[in-house]
């Protein structure tokens with residue numbers, strides 16, 4: 331058997347898990363690889379956060395990719411000499427620039443770029459001895475253990491009314507996104523959460539006319555779930571729940587999807603009050619051609635004209651992983667809940683040889699599973715086991 335550990339996905343989760351295995355579990359670097367199709371590790375994270383024009387993370391500075399929880403704050407102290415406000419507010423939220431520089435430092439410390447195989451895992455089979463994975467390059471790779479850290483970043487959610495191959499209708503999280511306006515335009519941004527608002531604010535900064543269309547009123551929440559989900563306050567009850575349908579409901583109810591933190595809300599409200607951004611509340615029913623442009627018809631009977639539509643409607647809820655995960659399930663009858671997501675043990679084992687992190691760990695780690703905090707929780711569980 332070739333490797334001890336193969337991590338599938340080189341995003342926030344895959345990189346943190348790699349650091350934990352190398353830094354805390356005595357795994358030697360020659361025996362670990364990360365498979366990810368990106369040119370470099372963390373590519374999806376960088377592209378998505380840059381596209382929306384994110385300036386500061388929503389999460390606090392203790393949520394990062396290094397081993398010790400104080401690492402980012404220590405890094406910020408040195409950084410502070412050079413940059414303004416690398417962390418801000420009572421939760422010390424890091425700037426994206428600081429966070430990314432710290433990610434680079436983690437990648438460098440553990441020489442993770444040398445462990446990166448630039449390919450996609452397309453199918454896999456597992457038995458008691460290990461896992462064999464087929465790559466998009468045509469190679470097969472064998473490992474004693476794999477970690478599925480594939481995220482939901484490759485499955486943007488497209489509303490039914492939105493055509494997927496229109497030159498002026500784009501999802502800001504689509505692969506190879508190239509729909510950002512290059513000259514001054516009127517842009518309709520669809521979505522009511524933090525990404526939609528950030529996109530609208532970025533468009534405004536760049537001189538565009540912006541209309542933000544949300545199907546609900548602005549929802550303000552500092553984080554995307556209550557901080558009680560990070561510890562025993564809520565997680566004790568969650569782990570006692572043995573019905574996985576019920577756990578799914580708890581996760582979905584606890585996540586503040588489509589919400590914005592106070593600072594982002596304030597910036598939007600200011601722009602709306604000054605008539606710099608148009609705020610339109612209503613469900614989109616249809617998109618039609620209108621002269622050279624587009625018209626969005628809302629359920630409120632309002633019609634909005636725009637040169638371009640940018641969707642910031644988040645990610646689809648279906649289980650990520652496509653054929654890779656389907657073939658692994660088939661090879662060893664891996665258990666799934668009715669929502670399609672893995673039923674794993676407390677060490678995040680879906681099988682003695684298969685661990686999960688990110689969305690695939692939803693039913694074990696709860697509402698925070700997909701976030702940076704979830705990557706750290708997954709790291710704790712893997713290392714402890």
Ligand SMILES: Cc1cc2nc3c(=O)[nH]c(=O)nc-3n(C[C@H](O)[C@H](O)[C@H](O)COP(=O)(O)OP(=O)(O)OC[C@H]3O[C@@H](n4cnc5c(N)ncnc54)[C@H](O)[C@@H]3O)c2cc1C
Pocket residue numbers: 338339340341342343344365366367368372373374375378379382384386387388389393449450451452479480481482483484525651654688689700701702703
């Ligand atoms: C704009 C934005 C801002 C966010 N801000 C925060 C924040 O402030 N704080 C926070 O805690 N969370 C935040 N999140 C949520 C979350 O932390 C990020 O989405 C994070 O990128 C999730 O990491 P991941 O590793 O699960 O997924 P990704 O970053 O999407 O990485 C997964 C990787 O797996 C690869 N992959 C998928 N399938 C395969 C395959 N078959 N073979 C090989 N590789 C594969 C993908 O190409 C990708 O590179 C934010 C999310 C977004 C979109």
